[in-house]
Amino acid sequence: xxAGACIVGIxxxxxxxxxxxxxxxxxxxxxxxxxxxxxxxxTPAEVDGIMPFPNLGRAEEFAANLGCSNLRYASTxxxxxxxxxxxxxxxAAAVEAGLAHYVLLPAGWNGYSGSRxxxxxxxxxxxxxxxxxxxxxxxxxxxxxPPQWYAVMARRHMHEYGTTAEQLGAIAVAMRNHAQRNPRAxxxxxxxxxxxxxxxxxxxxxxxxFDCCLETDGAAAVVVTTAERAQDLPADPVKIxxxxxxxxxxADEITNRKDIFQTGxxxxxxxxxxxxxxxxxxxxxxxxxDCFTFELLQQLEEVGFCPRGEGGAFVEEGRIDLGxxxxxxxxxxxLSEAHVxxxxxxxxxxxxxRRQCGDRQVKDSEVGVVTGWxxxxxxxxxxxxx
Amino acid sequence: MSAYNxxxxxxxxxxxxxxxxxxxxxxxxxxxxxxxxxxxxxxELCAECGSWDWSWQASSGRGKVFSWTVVDRALHPDFAExxxxxxxxxxxxxxxxxxxxxxxVEPSQLExxxxxxxxxDSVTDEVTLPRFRRASV
Numbered sequence: 001x002x003a004g005a006c007i008v009g010i011x012x013x014x015x016x017x018x019x020x021x022x023x024x025x026x027x028x029x030x031x032x033x034x035x036x037x038x039x040x041x042x043t044p045a046e047v048d049g050i051m052p053f054p055n056l057g058r059a060e061e062f063a064a065n066l067g068c069s070n071l072r073y074a075s076t077x078x079x080x081x082x083x084x085x086x087x088x089x090x091x092a093a094a095v096e097a098g099l100a101h102y103v104l105l106p107a108g109w110n111g112y113s114g115s116r117x118x119x120x121x122x123x124x125x126x127x128x129x130x131x132x133x134x135x136x137x138x139x140x141x142x143x144x145x146p147p148q149w150y151a152v153m154a155r156r157h158m159h160e161y162g163t164t165a166e167q168l169g170a171i172a173v174a175m176r177n178h179a180q181r182n183p184r185a186x187x188x189x190x191x192x193x194x195x196x197x198x199x200x201x202x203x204x205x206x207x208x209x210f211d212c213c214l215e216t217d218g219a220a221a222v223v224v225t226t227a228e229r230a231q232d233l234p235a236d237p238v239k240i241x242x243x244x245x246x247x248x249x250x251a252d253e254i255t256n257r258k259d260i261f262q263t264g265x266x267x268x269x270x271x272x273x274x275x276x277x278x279x280x281x282x283x284x285x286x287x288x289x290d291c292f293t294f295e296l297l298q299q300l301e302e303v304g305f306c307p308r309g310e311g312g313a314f315v316e317e318g319r320i321d322l323g324x325x326x327x328x329x330x331x332x333x334x335l336s337e338a339h340v341x342x343x344x345x346x347x348x349x350x351x352x353x354r355r356q357c358g359d360r361q362v363k364d365s366e367v368g369v370v371t372g373w374x375x376x377x378x379x380x381x382x383x384x385x386x
Numbered sequence: 387m388s389a390y391n392x393x394x395x396x397x398x399x400x401x402x403x404x405x406x407x408x409x410x411x412x413x414x415x416x417x418x419x420x421x422x423x424x425x426x427x428x429x430e431l432c433a434e435c436g437s438w439d440w441s442w443q444a445s446s447g448r449g450k451v452f453s454w455t456v457v458d459r460a461l462h463p464d465f466a467e468x469x470x471x472x473x474x475x476x477x478x479x480x481x482x483x484x485x486x487x488x489x490x491v492e493p494s495q496l497e498x499x500x501x502x503x504x505x506x507d508s509v510t511d512e513v514t515l516p517r518f519r520r521a522s523v
Contacts, residue, residue: 132396132401133427135393135395135396136395136396136401136405136427137395137401137427137484137485138473138485139393139462140392140393140394140395140509140513140515141473141485141486141487141515141517142392142457142460142462142465142468142471142473142487143455143473143485144393144461144462144465145461145462147455147461148455148457148461148473151455152453152454152455152473152475153453155453155454155455156452156453156498159453159498201458201459202456202458202459203458203459204455204456204457204458204459204461205455205456205457205458205493206455207455250433253427254485255452255475255483255484255485256425256426256427256482256483260453
């Protein structure tokens, strides 16, 4: 039985839209990385593993800027927004195998002031696994961007299970409510009602503007090491009980899946729960990758927090709110805090397990889940515990 | 030709063969010689049975609307003048699904299982896109 691995450091930049971060994409990530390294109580030179987010930087440039003169482990999990939670598993395996002592996971971008998230596919179809398929079979018909790709799944779910706009709205409102307790959130001080949600313009019907994640500037990072080394470090370590990832089938093409609702998480979640030795009923909170409202609902179902088709009722009954049975995205998520590519979800989970969340603290939190969603439905999950 | 300014497929490899048939007014999909499975998008071999043997077979051209999204705000500059439009998944009678547009049907009139049939939209001299219209009875 392995002694396990832990998250021992977290770091973030400020999150903003206008006027922009004023830093380069790399500079932003370096700032978050330095915060995480300092939080871990180590020096940059001790970082000997780096796992950059796909397409947002190379390990070599991180190392050269930070002074990581002994970079021994460098890899990237190519799963888009599912990469951070998946990378926790790879980083844990790396430190437990002795491939590196301290692995840095950075992620960040100028998602507002730089290349907007919405333009990524148009600018570079090669950046996603199904790029040539999107180029040749989707884009000529105007099926060009993530909200459109996923909206077809949402509509089908509405057809098969009766999921409603009000239920998607309940998610948007819950995330916004949580952001009111998070001064770092871009939407702090800007509450949203269900009426506001329903009145917001359609973007990719059934997705309204408020079903869609923010586009923001900012970066976050974490540091992973062994449980043994963690004992000598200043912060309360957060254990990585298990991390797993998976892909829908086929992962490179959305329309021809026999089961349109199956994502990578459908496969990854049971595996992670099995390895962690816990069940969805044991989970105190969940940080669910909320690129769009329906994807949050879908992941609640595919993780097993509720049966498929019952996600709408689940979110409408307030269970995902602070004080509910499964508080989700207590920071406000991609919808209301900032779009930090899923790394912000890990940072918030660590804060919850360190019990540093102030008036948004989930009481007596012991074990939580973080998920990731990327590309055409790749999925990842990490189960973390104090 | 007038200047068609929207994204076009690359006409190479198996994708190019698919569009070559469209240009000739035929909707064809790959059909496995081994197990008879239809497939789309084009693949090198059959994921169902592993056979490398296949041929381009004519589709009935008929199918039903499986799902769609109405794009009210273009997220690609070339579609800015086209909104609102619907990107539609059509499930063909052969079982494969195709992402396309349904011409002559307002986005608000779309419904799941709406019966449609293929039409060929010659957008440039080189490229013909398979689109759909409400099926004739």
